Amino acid sequence: MTPEEFRRYGRQVVDWIADYQEKIESYPVLSRARPGEVLASLPAHPPERGEGFEAVLADLDRVVMPGITHWQHPGFFAYFPANASGPAILGDLLSAGLGVQGMLWATSPACTELETRTIDWLAELLDLPARFRGDGAGGGVIQDSASGAALVAILAALHRADGGTAGREGITRRHTLYISSQTHSSLEKAAKVAGIGSANVRVVDSGPGTLAMAPAHLDALLAEDAAAGAVPVLVCATVGTTSTTAVDPVPEIGEVCARHGVWLHVDAAYAGVAAVCPELRWVNDGLDGHVDSYSTNPHKWLLTNFDCNALWVADRAPLVGALSILPEYLRNQATSSGEVIDYRDWQISLGRRFRALKLWSVIRWYGAEGLREHVRTGVRLARDLASWVAADPGFELLEHPPFGLVCFRPRWDGLPDGEADAATMRLMERLNASGDLYLTHTKAGGRVLLRMAIGAPATGDAHVAAAWRRIREEAAEQAAERADPGR
């Protein structure tokens, strides 16, 4: 494709995206495609001769779009948001256009140094403790996801715990990790990946009301395991759990970890970015204590398109120690000088994209002010919804939501718990099938709840109000059908 063709088709694609943004509400949020439908609409064999890009765009509309669930739709309330803002998309486009690969400092110094600066900016915006910034022993790095960040933290912790023995000899004795029942599943997956084993992931009690990890039980488990000869590697505390945005008591957990000399990783994948707002900066409580690594996702709620996770470590030595390998073909003067960072030593894979460009674009376009405004809007909309739910005698609300996630369900008066769960699931499926909104569910306190996560840039007051109206209507309809199955 010549530069002139790129110019022409590039404009078409930009217009296609702008048009998509303008008409996104005309699509059903959740795709109605049935399994295999998109696949069957695509030719079984690749083309022998090249086609014009118009053909790609035409098939995008015809074949791909019916199979898209619209994460940027204002009625997308499922999972957590995955904000793809304009400046982020353009930053990503610049990265693709430059086509550089930042595995080493030498392979594009700006790719490394813009990342160092931008991640320090983010640390400042979130008011993280100074030791996480790049000018001391610590530093930050962009990872693909909170899953990747957790795995990397575990490997660094393992390296610190045994001086690199496991990396050299393999895991030869029992190593243990500590989570709660509310911790993200990626920690259990990382335990499998790292050869620690899911059976060695110890589940610390969490309070039945708060769903927050109990430091005393953690303390007891750590003592018990160490006494039994295991090597406790890492404790993962969560600020803003996936299920209900519960918050673990990081200060107290940090004290326990300090006492036992265990690495504390704080997973604030969703909620960490809320610290851009001074009034929400309590999410950082405990980070100035004994915390070894901290992770949050600008690609969820901070207007940066997937993937862009930020991981900080208080000490980069064990991280690099765990992940560095230097074959002959990667040797170069800059690396040998020790004056530069090679981010390949901070991640699993060798190659890396220039992801800092999109985070840089986002921070510059919105400024601290704009980022705060975005988070505040999400929190305000969630509080509005929570107040409507709390005021409705037909619904019950799970506690006061601190961020953008509201968990609730109809009371389904008179139904036993199991049937109420099934009715709630049925309600969710009806709502999702309507195309007006997309919710997910979770279980808390043994009961099924609807999860409504607010935070897409396109979502405003009217969308949340409309969604609440639809939920009430559909719940009332469903209750009426149950009361009179024949109608």
Added chain:
Amino acid sequence: MTPEEFRRYGRQVVDWIADYQEKIESYPVLSRARPGEVLASLPAHPPERGEGFEAVLADLDRVVMPGITHWQHPGFFAYFPANASGPAILGDLLSAGLGVQGMLWATSPACTELETRTIDWLAELLDLPARFRGDGAGGGVIQDSASGAALVAILAALHRADGGTAGREGITRRHTLYISSQTHSSLEKAAKVAGIGSANVRVVDSGPGTLAMAPAHLDALLAEDAAAGAVPVLVCATVGTTSTTAVDPVPEIGEVCARHGVWLHVDAAYAGVAAVCPELRWVNDGLDGHVDSYSTNPHKWLLTNFDCNALWVADRAPLVGALSILPEYLRNQATSSGEVIDYRDWQISLGRRFRALKLWSVIRWYGAEGLREHVRTGVRLARDLASWVAADPGFELLEHPPFGLVCFRPRWDGLPDGEADAATMRLMERLNASGDLYLTHTKAGGRVLLRMAIGAPATGDAHVAAAWRRIREEAAEQAAERADPGR
């Protein structure tokens, strides 16, 4: 950023990239930035108020570009190419604009099904055996890189070897991997990550001339380790090594692996895509035998921008067995039905971008014909260069290069080996500092060689001829300086 603003700035960015493509030869290939220079040019603090996107583009030119090493420059011959073609960039832009996340089939069915179809197309273009296609027990998936693919293959192999015991209990006995001295360093890194340990990576002899893995030695090592009670997990054969594009004898290695019941992973990161050309389809030799997983990178030589690795497995059950975890908040009807693929179970992280769009765009724009033409051009240019090197009495060539990589060095008549190595390194540094071209080096047969990897879409006959002229001139100049240090 409103859709109208996105339209305006999007065009500016598209034009910026087209301009960059047009003027790329005016930049020095290798950045001349010194460590810390880009960092020092960036404000220490993030902006409080948002700025226009013009400011971002201005700083891109002023601060970032001097720190860029230009991977798309026609004089970029370092590492392997990382082709960022127009249709790939636009496919990636569409992915960013849609902003969907394909962790589950349900979170955007088209994201999964377009990937299934496109990766099957690629399998057909490469003429891979039918068992790697998605309609049987196997299937393909896009990974971030060959590093990620190798790690995933190891985890699947581990799962098959012990029925999931290591995933549950952790690694409790000695597990071994088999590579050669020419295997990519990501295998050793994966061994550290997976808890197997770098000391349990067994290095099989490779022939001194061919640098190809010796099946008989592999056989002996496997027998020895099994007899000593270790669990051999995986053998990695390489088609087109990073150092010199050496090719391991996959058919013979496959027979050894079959005899020992060990997983064979074939890493064809760079060279695998050459199979789009029937005359290069010998790179697939042995894939119809006992091969369990196969990986190649469209993001190197097949016109698709980083990241886009293709991994195929002959049996997806151990892969999913090793990597599947299903927390409540990810449960959904489609997953429960068993009718769909959830690619999160085929990779380390949970979240995933819609990378199939760029591979789909590339295959449709170029067609099989265009892809073949691109690979053939690289091979032809490399053969031209090799013939010039071979014909020059002042240079020596490492064997006949089968793909786009040519390894060679001046003879440095009269210099002992150590000094010749230093002189070759010095020559490389002088050439790289000139800004005209960018080469890397490797060691083969104990001697330092220049690596010149041809395959950027912008590289044509004139660029290779000019590079060869510069290399000869610079080598002659350096030899003259040595002969007369005072001049």
